[in-house]
Amino acid sequence: MTTKKLFLYFPPTKIDAPIVYHLVKEHNLTVNIFRAKVTPDENGFLVLDVTGDDENIESGIEYIRSLNVEVNEQSKGLRWEEEKCVHCGNCVPHCPTDALSVIDRQTMRISFNENLCIQCLSCIENCPFSAVKSVF
Amino acid sequence: MKTYEEINARIEAKKALVLTAEEVIGYVERKGLEQAAKEVDVVTTATFGAMCSSGCFLNFGHSKPRIRMSEAWLNDVRVYTGIAAVDVYLGATELRHNDPANMYYPGEFRYGGGHVIEDLVAGRKVQLFALSYGTDEYPRREVRTWFEMKDLNQAIMVNPRNCYQNYNIAANCSEKPIYTYLGMLKPKMKNLVYSSAGQLSPLLNDPLYETIGIGTRVWLAGAQGHVYAEGTQHAPSVNRTSLGVPTEGAGTLALTADMKQMKAKFVRGASFKGYGTSLALGIGVPIPILSPEILRRTTVRDCDISAPVVDYSSDYPNKTGKILGTLTYEQLKQGEVQLGGKTVEVGSLSSYAQALEVAQLLKEEIQRGEFLVTRPIAPLPAEGTVKPLVIKGKKQ
Known part of the structure; x- marks a missing residue:
């Protein structure tokens, strides 16, 4: 079993296929959606984890691409700008997955582990220095 | 025992032994107090955090024909013009014109006085609009x-209250989230927020104001400034430990320095959701080691410093004076504490990492012979409390 984080970018045209249903039902994938905004006639996005056999993940991605939806596995939904971060640590108790954490209790420096981020965006609301930004 | 003059002679000869307030702890443990006091010349202390009582005087020079500004805005942030013709005072917590504040609660307060100050120090262009x-x-x-910035004649930061000696730890015991100058506090005390550099903090290393006084040269965001007065709300008569360390707010410093000499990294506009805007500053203060006792006080550790936990949903706004308990900075820096029978997550609004950097930068400046220590021209008051505002009629 593999888990992959996928970033889907929807073109500003109407796509009425129930994508998630097909991923679950026909490609046997477990889907965990983090963030989504899909509106007709506008650019949209969907950020999700898919879990399943490599083969099924491949066929699922192929299916999504056949709908003219861009699939990106490298994208980042959230950007931590280290040069803007003052390492105060106010974000840390608000991050539910420890993606933002104090890496060294001697220096109290903060680091961002993107793989743990579920894009709840609470860091953005709680950073006084705008050091975290959403790319969407 | 050393004098200011002897220490400065060693600094000018680039022979001074300078340690940060963190390094000095181990140094004194190894060498012993008496020996270390003979060797160490200066201990550098520092802090980095939001200091709402910050602002600056700016002078624009005169246009042709001249104007006596009676109302003015910088990037739409109102400045005070009730002074001479083209002087203004810009305060860190002033909001931008048309900011809805908390009308859409909790407000975002994305840009205010603190951000204008950051923009100026970072060399960005700012728009002036003035009427007369x-x-x-x-x-x-x-x-x-x-x-x-380079177009201004003067840009002098003047902060009536910086470097709080110690500070409350904020909690929220209510059923709903609250938004404060110590950040968002989750309901039912799910998190605590503190704001102090602890063992690095200037006034915690000189708790009885033996060397820090009016006239002391300080490192204010990279510029050499000085203490111009006791800070507002300076209240030294509080409970203290046997080392003299206050267990609550206590002393404050009023600081000033030339903004044109400041480093942008240590002058940062801040937005607190639901509260407002502010300015975060990096400040360093050197402590000349005049005696073993002064050195002993600089060896204060996070485990020796405690602060009160205050409920910001009721006890703080209603000024009841009640506290939920006390915690040391050593406990707080672990990120999790035990309080009221449960485990509570801890966040911070001051940056220990940036304070460490300031202490190191100041240490290097002193080692290079570029930053001398100063004998205060007057001491800070050693006694005093904060008076409350009593609401009363004219004849009462």
């Missing part, structure tokens, strides 16, 4: 122009 009623010698009624 017009006078015979100042006939211009309106001006709109762009400027940057």
Whole structure:
């Protein structure tokens, strides 16, 4: 079993296929959606984890691409700008997955582990220095 | 025992032994107090955090024809003009014109006085808009122009209250989230927020104000400034430990320095959701080691410093004076504490990492012979409390 984080970018045209249903039902994938905004006639996005056999993940991605939806596995939904971060640590108790954490209790420096981020965006609301930004 | 003059002679000869307030702890443990006091010349202390009582005086020079500004805005943030013709005072917590504040609660407060100050120090262009009623010698009624720091005659930061000696730890015991100057506090005390550099903090290393006084040269965001007065709300008469360390707010410093010499990294506009805007500053203060006792006080550790936990949903706004308990900075820096029978997550609004950097930068400046220590021209008051505002009629 593999888990992959996928970033889907929807073109500003109407796509009425129930994508998630097909991923679950026909490609046997477990889907965990983090963030989504899909509106007709506008650019949209969907950020999700898919879990399943490599083969099924491949066929699922192929299916999504056949709908003219861009699939990106490298994208980042959230950007931590280290040069803007003052390492105060106010974000840390608000991050539910420890993606933002104090890496060294001697220096109290903060680091961002993107793989743990579920894009709840609470860091953005709680950073006084705008050091975290959403790319969407 | 050393004198200020002897220490400065060693600094000028680039022979001074300078340690940060963190390094000095281990140094004294190894060498012993008496020996270390002979060797160490200066201990550098520092802090980095939001200091709402910050602002600056700016002078624009005169336009042709002249204007006596009676109302003015910088990037739409109102400045105080009730002073001479083209002088203004810009305060860190001033909001931008048309900011809805908390009308859409909790407000975002994305840009305010603190951000204008950050923009100026970072060398960014800022828009000035000023109005006037017009006078015979100042006939211009309106001006709109762009400027940057180098165009100003003076830009002097003047902060009536910085470097709080110690500070509350904020909690929220209510059933709903609250938004404060110590950040968002989750309901039912799910998190605590503190704001102090603890063992690095200037006034915690000189708790009885033996070397820090009026006239002391300080490192204010990279510029050499000085303490110009006791800070507002300076209240030294509080409970203290046997080392003299206050277990609550206590002393404060009023600081000033030339903003043109400041480093942008240590002057940062801040937005607190639901509260407002502020300015975060990096400040360093050197402590000359005049005696073993002064050295002993600089070896204070996070485990020796405690602060009160205050409920910001009721006890703080209603000024009940009640506290939920006390915690040391050593406990707080673990990120999790036990309080009221449960485990609570801890966040911070001051940056220990940036304070460490300031202490190191100041240490290097002293080692290079570029930053001398100063004998205060007057001490800070050693006694005093904060008076409350009593609401009363004219004849009461």
